[in-house]
Amino acid sequence: MANDKTSAHGKPATPSEQKTLELNEEAIRKAGTIDLDEGAVTPGYGPYREAIVKLLNQALATELVCVLRYRRHYFTAEGLASPAIAAEFLEHANEELAHADKIAERIVQLGGSPNFNPATLLEHSHADYDECTDLKGMLRANLVAERIAVESYRQMVELIGDKDPTTRRLLEGVLAEEEEHADEISDWLQR
Known part of the structure; x- marks a missing residue:
């Protein structure tokens, strides 16, 4: 096994083979002092910030539609x-609202504006609203919406990758809760 001082073959590593984990102090200082009006958003966020805000506003719309x-x-x-099922619906509604709050907060941190406009929620949401009147139909509609959320968040996590680790971690946490919701609803449907 190679380390910083040896190659993969156990021989002394050449300078180009030696790997160091050192921060770029100059870039850190520069990021800390320019564009102070951007708050926590440093130049390292690069050209993806607006696209990430757009993805987050879609996620926000999806969460709000799910709450409703x-x-x-x-x-x-x-x-x-x-x-019992209604209690589960209320618990999920409250958790979806907590997701929406976290997402809106992140949008603001990134210098964006969270879109709470009721006129455009369905247009931007990945999930649908539903007016079922029977329990089985409600459960099925909610399971479909949760699976849509799972896939949406999975794709967002993949797209964002290392471009914005804070947003990625937020979305990974929401994804885990959406998977839990889908499992719980699936259990109810199988009873």
Whole structure:
């Protein structure tokens, strides 16, 4: 096994083979002192910031549509199993709202403007609103929406990669919760 001082063959590494983990102090100082009105956003964010804000606004719209769908289902669920399922809908609605808040906060941190415009939510959302009246239809609509969210977040995480580690970690956390939601709804559908 090679280290910083030896090559893969156990021989002394040439200077070009030696790897160092050193920060670029000049770039750090420069990033800290230019464009102070940008807040936490340093030049290292590069040309992707606007595209990331656009992705986050789509995620925000999706979360808000999901909040509305879950809350409608919470209030309109009827049937023998409805109290337990309705409680699950309310819990998911609250968690989706927490996701929306985190996403909106990140948009602002990146210097963007979170889009809460009700007139455009469905246009920007990946998931649909639903007006089912039966429990099974509600569960199915919510499972479809959760699976759409899972795939959307998975793709966003992949696209963002190392371009914005803070946003990537945020989205990975939301993705894990969306997967949990999908599992819970799937369990209800199989009962």
